[in-house]
Structure formats: C-alpha cells, structure tokens
Amino acid sequence: MTPRWRTRLLVGLALAVVAAAIYFPILRRRVQRAARLQQQSEEQARRELTLTLPANPGQPRVKTKLFWASSTEDGVLVPTTVDLPLSDDPVLRAKQVLNTLLAGPVDTELRTLPPDAALLEFYLLPDGTAIADFSEALATSTPSGIQSEQLAVDSIARTLEADVPQVRRMRILIHGQEMETLAGHLDLMGTFVVNMNPALAPTSRPSATSAPAADKASAEPGKLTPGTAPGKLAQPGHKP
Amino acid sequence: MLLDVQFSLRNGIFVIGGLLSFVLAGAALKSSSQALAQTQPVAATQAPVSQSAPAQPATVPPVAGQTQRGGLSVVVLDPAHGGTDPGARGTGGVRESDLVLEFSDPVRRALEAQGLRVRQTRQGNDDPSLDDRSTMANAQRGTVFVTLHVSSTGLPGTVRVYTMTDFPPMTDTTGMLAWDRAQAPFLELSRKLGDLVQGQLSQRFKGSPGTAQTAAVRQLRTTAAPAIAVEVSSVTVDDRAALERMAPGVADAIARGIAAFRPIYEASPVVGALP
Numbered sequence: 121m122t123p124r125w126r127t128r129l130l131v132g133l134a135l136a137v138v139a140a141a142i143y144f145p146i147l148r149r150r151v152q153r154a155a156r157l158q159q160q161s162e163e164q165a166r167r168e169l170t171l172t173l174p175a176n177p178g179q180p181r182v183k184t185k186l187f188w189a190s191s192t193e194d195g196v197l198v199p200t201t202v203d204l205p206l207s208d209d210p211v212l213r214a215k216q217v218l219n220t221l222l223a224g225p226v227d228t229e230l231r232t233l234p235p236d237a238a239l240l241e242f243y244l245l246p247d248g249t250a251i252a253d254f255s256e257a258l259a260t261s262t263p264s265g266i267q268s269e270q271l272a273v274d275s276i277a278r279t280l281e282a283d284v285p286q287v288r289r290m291r292i293l294i295h296g297q298e299m300e301t302l303a304g305h306l307d308l309m310g311t312f313v314v315n316m317n318p319a320l321a322p323t324s325r326p327s328a329t330s331a332p333a334a335d336k337a338s339a340e341p342g343k344l345t346p347g348t349a350p351g352k353l354a355q356p357g358h359k360p
Numbered sequence: 361m362l363l364d365v366q367f368s369l370r371n372g373i374f375v376i377g378g379l380l381s382f383v384l385a386g387a388a389l390k391s392s393s394q395a396l397a398q399t400q401p402v403a404a405t406q407a408p409v410s411q412s413a414p415a416q417p418a419t420v421p422p423v424a425g426q427t428q429r430g431g432l433s434v435v436v437l438d439p440a441h442g443g444t445d446p447g448a449r450g451t452g453g454v455r456e457s458d459l460v461l462e463f464s465d466p467v468r469r470a471l472e473a474q475g476l477r478v479r480q481t482r483q484g485n486d487d488p489s490l491d492d493r494s495t496m497a498n499a500q501r502g503t504v505f506v507t508l509h510v511s512s513t514g515l516p517g518t519v520r521v522y523t524m525t526d527f528p529p530m531t532d533t534t535g536m537l538a539w540d541r542a543q544a545p546f547l548e549l550s551r552k553l554g555d556l557v558q559g560q561l562s563q564r565f566k567g568s569p570g571t572a573q574t575a576a577v578r579q580l581r582t583t584a585a586p587a588i589a590v591e592v593s594s595v596t597v598d599d600r601a602a603l604e605r606m607a608p609g610v611a612d613a614i615a616r617g618i619a620a621f622r623p624i625y626e627a628s629p630v631v632g633a634l635p
Contacts, residue, residue, distance in 0.1 A: 300490070
C-alpha cells in the first residue's frame with residue numbers, strides 16, 4: 121500500500137469515527153426517550169384506572185369489604201368495610217374494588233399486595249370467569265414464599281367474592297401473560313375459585329365448565345383460605 | 361491524472377462505505393432498543409408454554425383396583441429453588457435455596473433412620489425444572505414427595521405444611537391422568553400425610569398451626585404421589601443460626617410424620633386411576 125493510500129484510508133477511518141461520535145449521543149438520547157415513554161405509559165395506565173375510582177359520584181355509596189392482613193393474628197385476612205360509590209357494572213365495580221385493595225390499608229404493614237403493583241385490565245367472561253391482568257410488580261414485588269403468595273391471591277379472590285357476586289372464578293395474568301407462578305411458589309396457570317354460590321351465579325353460562333354439583337364440590341377447599349398461618353406481608357424488601 | 365481520479369473515486373467510495381456501515385450499525389442498535397419493550401413480554405410468554413409442553417404427551421398411567429404392593433419405601437426430598445433461583449432472600453443475606461439444601465441433610469438422615477430410602481431432587485446448587493423434580497416421584501410407586509421451603513413472612517420459628525388445593529372437575533375422559541393434574545388422585549392421602557407431619561411440627565415449634573393447610577403450590581400440582589410442602593419461617597431472621605437450630609426438629613417431625621403415614625398408605629388402594 122502506497123503512503124498516499126494509507127493517508128486516504130486513515131482519513132476515511134477518521135471521518136467514520138467522527139460521524140459515529142456525532143451519531144451515538146443522538147442514538148443514546150433516543151433510546152433513553154423510548155425507555156421513558158414506556159415507563160410513562162405504564163404509569164399512565166395505572167393512573168387512568170385509579171382515576172375511574174371516584175368517577176361515580178351519582179352512585180349511592182355501598183359497604184365494600186376489602187380483605188387485608190389481620191393486625192392481631194399473623195397470616196390471616198380480615199375484612200375492612202368502607203363506603204364506596206361502586207358502579208353497577210361488574211367489570212367497573214371489580215376495577216374499583218381491586219384498585220382500592222391495591223391502594224392498601226391505612227396501616228401499610230397490613231398490605232397483602234405490593235404498593236407498586238397496578239391492575240392493568242379486568243375482563244369478565246359470560247360464564248363468570250374473571251381475568252385480572254396486573255402489572256409486573258405483582259410478580260416481582262410480592263415476597264417469595266407459599267404463605268405470602270397465597271395471602272396475596274387470597275385477598276384478591278375474597279375481596280371479589282364479597283363485592284362482585286358475578287365473579288365465580290378468576291385467572292391472574294401478569295402484564296397480559298400467563299405466568300407459571302406468582303413469585304416462585306403459587307401456581308398461576310390454574311383458575312382460582314372465587315364464588316360458587318349458585319344463587320348468585322349468572323344464568324347463561326357454557327355447559328363446558330361443569331355441572332353445578334361438581335362445581336360446588338370443588339368450591340370449599342379451593343377457596344384458598346389461609347387458615348391460621350402466621351405471618352404478614354410486611355417485608356417488601358425481602359424478595360428475590 | 362487518470363490514476364489520480366481513480367484513486368479519489370475509490371477513496372470516496374471507501375469513505376462512504378465506512379460511514380454507511382456505521383449508520384447501519386447505529387440503525388440496527390436503535391431498532392433493537394425499540395424492540396426491547398416487545399421482547400421481554402414475548403420471552404415471558406414462552407416460558408409457561410415450554411413449561412407446559414410436557415403436559416400434552418406426558419401422562420401417568422392409571423392403575424385401579426389394586427392395593428399398595430411393596431408399601432411405602434422411598435421419599436423424594438426436594439430442596440426447592442437453587443442455581444440462579446435463590447427463592448426467598450432476607451436482608452441478612454439468608455437465601456432460601458441454601459437453607460433448604462442444608463435442611464435436607466438432617467431430614468435425609470432422619471428418614472433413613474426410619475428405614476426409608478431417600479432420593480433428592482438436587483444435591484448441590486443447581487436448579488432442576490419443577491417438572492423434573494416431580495418426575496423423580498412420578499417414575500415409581502411407593503413414594504412420597506416432600507418439598508422444603510423457607511418463607512419471606514410468618515412468625516419466625518414456626519413451620520407450616522401445605523397440600524395442594526382441590527382441582528376443578530375433570531372434563532377429560534381419555535382414561536389417562538394428565539400431567540398437569542397429576543396430584544388430583546393423591547389429594548386425600550396428601551392431606552392425611554400433611555396433617556401427620558404438621559401435628560409433629562406443632563409439638564416442636566410453638567405457634568405453628570395444628571393441621572396442614574391447602575395452597576395452590578405449583579410443585580405439588582404435577583406430582584403423582586402423596587405430596588406436601590414444608591415451609592419454615594423465615595428468611596427475615598437476623599441470625600441464620602436461629603434457622604439452622606430448627607433443622608433437627610424439622611427433620612424429626614417429617615420422619616415421624618411419614619413413619620406414621622406408612623400404614624395408612626399401605627392400606628389404601630393403589631392410586632393413579634382417575635378420581
């Protein structure tokens with residue numbers, strides 16, 4: 121290679137380096153902006169949903185039961201009754217009660233769900249199966265353990281049972297996806313029994329789900345009652 | 361002169377080519393960063409699909425109308441988590457995956473002292489899949505399955521036993537037991553075993569419940585044998601030694617509970633048929 125060619129090669133490389141040096145900071149800013157936008161949209165979704173809460177001023181206030189951890193007995197859920205202007209529409213109603221449940225009790229030690237978790241969407245199928253889609257924080261911030269994960273799911277199921285009679289069963293999704301477990305232990309691939317009271321059951325439901333008698337048989341222990349196990353969700357820092 | 365023009369032309373092409381490659385690389389980087397948001401959920405979707413993949417072909421052959429032959433001889437002991445999955449973690453650096461492995465030694469010795477053979481799902485810091493762990497129990501008869509856990513919550517110094525919650529009614533009529541509901545025919549036996557072990561534990565660890573509880577534990581669902589989860593509270597203790605001191609008591613309770621369960625198991629009809 122002649123010296124002249126070498127010079128040209130070096131000039132070419134130098135130009136390329138200069139171009140890259142100019143372009144990379146721009147690229148980095150774009151990547152950061154994209155990440156910020158994604159974060160914002162999640163936060164926005166959460167805010168939009170929580171904003172629907174007080175949006176029923178015309179509705180009469182009804183006694184709403186929310187299940188949080190007991191302050192006296194470890195690992196047990198107790199209902200707290202609050203007056204909320206709940207919607208008559210089961211989906212809106214479920215969103216309202218679950219958002220209030222997620223907002224947590226006055227005593228934050230008695231939370232059953234992580235403070236950063238949000239309900240992203242809630243669907244109710246004609247057969248009474250609810251699909252509750254939560255943000256990833258429900259999986260990443262719930263303390264890992266059979267007891268803590270059971271308490272989290274049970275507080276959701278029992279709150280829906282008490283306040284939204286149309287819900288019979290529940291599936292939990294995390295950010296729209298099926299997850300194998302909540303935080304390493306509790307099975308999220310199955311359906312949780314919420315309410316099997318036939319008097320409250322919707323009239324039109326597909327026969328594929330099963331006969332009412334069989335439903336009833338599976339209802340009692342499937343309710344995920346935590347029994348008298350000790351412990352509460354007070355250590356959001358102790359998770360994997 | 362002609363040579364010079366040729367040179368500058370080539371040089372120009374070279375420089376443009378160099379710049380173009382940088383721009384292309386940059387564009388590729390940009391598009392990959394934009395796709396990041398989509399990539400993560402996709403990866404999350406694939407995980408459960410691959411986990412449930414064996415659900416379709418893998419089945420447990422049913423056997424009905426026989427009594428237990430050979431009796432209860434093997435305990436599959438499962439120290440949960442491991443490898444890249446530490447399980448519950450305490451602020452003091454206590455990791456569930458390490459502790460359960462430590463607990464498994466005294467539990468193994470106590471079970472062997474009862475004349476039982478013990479097979480462990482992991483010996484070191486590895487992480488077999490949940491299905492692989494279940495497979496160890498599903499592959500043979502005369503087996504019970506015990507999965508060991510340490511919780512993030514609960515009154516420190518207490519121990520709880522869990523059995524699987526009820527399954528929704530069966531709609532499949534193929535006569536084969538589906539992998540993903542392998543525990544269904546064993547629920548009654550599991551609950552008897554759970555109560556026996558929990559009874560032993562409540563005598564040793566004050567504040568523990570008197571009877572076993574039910575929870576939808578993923579590991580138990582695919583296990584075709586009497587199966588319990590034993591969860592010790594908790595990784596939040598400041599001193600790891602406090603948990604280590606519980607190991608002999610936990611081991612003794614599990615071994616005595618299983619020993620008491622042996623005649624119940626042996627008197628029961630062979631399970632494996634559809635419920």
